[in-house]
Amino acid sequence: MKAFPAIRASAKLRKAAPAPAETRFDRRLSEILDHATEVFCDKGYEGASMRDLSRASGMSLAGLYHYFHSKERLLYLIQKHAFTTIVEHLKERLKGITDPEQCIRVFIQNHLDYFVTNQSGLKVLAHEDEALKNGFSSEISGIKRAYYRICLGLMEDLKRERALDFNSRTAVMSLFGMINWIYTWYNPRVDGSAADLARQMGDIFLGGVGRRVVPSRKHLSMSSRAVRGRSREPALSAVEGASEGSAVRRRTNAAG
Amino acid sequence: MKAFPAIRASAKLRKAAPAPAETRFDRRLSEILDHATEVFCDKGYEGASMRDLSRASGMSLAGLYHYFHSKERLLYLIQKHAFTTIVEHLKERLKGITDPEQCIRVFIQNHLDYFVTNQSGLKVLAHEDEALKNGFSSEISGIKRAYYRICLGLMEDLKRERALDFNSRTAVMSLFGMINWIYTWYNPRVDGSAADLARQMGDIFLGGVGRRVVPSRKHLSMSSRAVRGRSREPALSAVEGASEGSAVRRRTNAAG
DNA sequence: TCATAGTTCGAACGTTCGTTCTAATCATAA
DNA sequence: TTATGATTAGAACGAACGTTCGAACTATGA
Known part of the structure; x- marks a missing residue:
């Protein structure tokens, strides 16, 4: 409701084809987890009450406690599931890829893919x-x-292969910042697909913003082009904050 | 207490020399704001109770309400003051600087400077x-x-001057991610000064991580060198998560 | 059909929440 | 000293909090 309209939009159920040996309990718990994720996303963990969760999942307050021991354990289950999923997918996608740069791009792509299909979760x-x-x-x-x-390992691989010299910790944390902060600003209507964003962020992280772009690898998808055209504006005299800009659609809660 | 030990450490008072026409009310309110900032930093806004704030500022629950109308307004005052300060400092420091790249570096430096001297605030x-x-x-x-x-204006300036082509919004948001996310991982003992970090992040954002570094501009301060030495380790076989690493000191709450 | 285990609920528990009331205390100037 | 306005605190408000309890429901196998 409150937090970020774009995020609430397209949350989907966790599984399309449930595992065969899945009990009723597991299925119901999974549903509750999904609903709770939405509520936590909207109101924050502390801000969301058990009664909110009860309302969202269409179950009585006491009924919820049949599925977990406490509100905190519920958050734990949500976080554990989300994190485990991300890491598993990542390991899968990294198999067989040897080029360090490509590995880092896969890492970014995997992270953003999870976010776009499970925004509240991230x-x-x-x-x-x-x-x-x-x-x-x-x-x-x-x-x-x-x-x-x-991620640190991927970074070290890149450094070794290209004989680079930078602080791996700072690099990893900067990358995490880029790809995590997205939850504060991403709007699918404006910012395109996960693949678009992953390529852009990969370009920035690996090659920096201040360099001429070599239009290699089938660059420039439709949607990113559309967005790009939008921000072609005067843009100087920035310091004395001009009038309402059009580049930011929903909420520019990016800064701070 | 709870949240992030490194952050709590070195919070300082807001002003060294108080303005002459500052009333007792203003001074006391400012103190309360500082204490409240610490508490919000530790427990989060929803998680912090008025009684926590009362305890932290050494004033009775009812006494606090003489200085603001509600808990929410208190957060508003904190955020407004912090943001106004950052923006004012930035405008001051950007005056006279024309080179777009240098402007962006100043932007980063200003943001990180504020964070390091006022960690809880950011x-x-x-x-x-x-x-x-x-x-x-x-x-x-x-x-x-x-x-x-x-920031968007600075980005557009850079694009124009160098005839670059990238999505300004994504670039700005990525940069915000880098410099804001720092609150989840920064540890002064490990990560050096704000100037160190600002240079490193500027290098990454402007030049990317995947390029040989030209050791221009009096590179490599002491502290960043020390950190750098630490992470020189095997680092491969990353995917099957190895044993405990030493690069992460306090808490590696960086991811997810 | 009945017994059983798994599931759900209404109602309430004691606690803590943000906020307010009223009165006491303080600093200051006349 | 006294009067005055700014500041502080004790006690309490109703509301909302996370959690629990015992009873009632439902599906399933015998």
């Missing part, structure tokens, strides 16, 4: 990072650390 | 972005939009 992951207390947070931190280390 | 700004309801959020959104538009 927001809950990124935004409610510190919401869990010590007991619950440690396992999530573990998965998170593994994810971080995968 | 976190509250970045993390509690959506906490304000419609009435309060509109004015903050305005300042935010102005800040965004400044």
Whole structure:
């Protein structure tokens, strides 16, 4: 409701074909998790009440507690599932790819793919990072650390192959910032597909913004071209903030 | 307390020399704002209770309400002050600088400078972005939009001068991601000064990570060198997450 | 058909929430 | 000293919080 209209739009169910040995319990829990993810996305973990979750999932307050022990454990389940999914998909997609640059592009693509098909999920992951207390947070931190280390490894591979010299930690964290921050601004109508964004962010991260673009690899999809045309405007005298711009559609809650 | 130990460490008072015409009320309110910023940083806006704020600022619950009408207005005051300060500093520092690349580097430096000297403030700004309801959020959104538009203008200047072709909105948002996400991972003991980080992030954003570095501009400060040495490790076989790494000190809550 | 296990619910628990009331305290100038 | 307005605090408000309990429902196999 409140938070970010674009995000709420296209949340889909978790699975198209449920696993055969899936019990009724598992199925129902999964539904609750999906609904809860939406609510946490909208109102934040602390801001969402169990009664909100009850309303969203069409189940009574007490009924919810048949599926998890506490609100905190619910967040834990959501985060664990989301993170595990991302890491699994990533490992799968990285198999067989050897070129370090390509690996990093796959990493970005995988992350953004998950976000675009499961926007609320990534927001809950990124935004409610510190919401869990010590007991619950440690396992999530573990998965998170593994994810971080995968990316760090890719970065080191790139450095070694090209004899580069940069701070890997800063690079990884900068990349995480780029791809996670997206939950605050992404609007599918304006910003195109995940593939579009992944290519753009890959270009920026790997090649920087301040260089002439060599139009290699079947560049410039339709949608990114459309967006690009939009921002061709005077744009100087920026410091004395001009009038309403058109490039930002929904909410420019990007800064800060 | 809870959130991010490194952030809590070095928060300083807002002003060294108070303005002459500053009333007792203003001074006291400013103190409360500082304490509240710390608490919001640690527990989040929703998670922090008025009683927490009361405890932190050493004032009774009822006494707080002499200085603001509601908890929400308190957050509004914090965000407005922080944002206004950042934008003012930026405008000041951009004066006289004409080279577009240098302007963007100044933008990054200004943002990170504010963060390092006022860590809790930027976190509250970045993390509690959506906490304000419609009435309060509109004015903050305005300042935010102005800040965004400044950066967008710098980006367009760079594009024009060098005849570049990239999506300005994506570029600006990516940059915001890089410099805002820092609140989730920055540790002064590991990551060096704001100037260090600003240079590194400027290099990445402008030149990309995947290029040989020309060691121009008095490169490589002490602290960044120290960090760099640390992460010189095997680093391959990344996909099957290896054992505990040493590059991440405090918490690797960077991902997801 | 009945017993059983799994599922759902209404109602309430004790606690904490943001906020307000009224009165007491403080600083200051006359 | 006294009068005055700014500041602070104790106690309480109703509302909402996360959670629990026991009873009622429902599906399933015997």
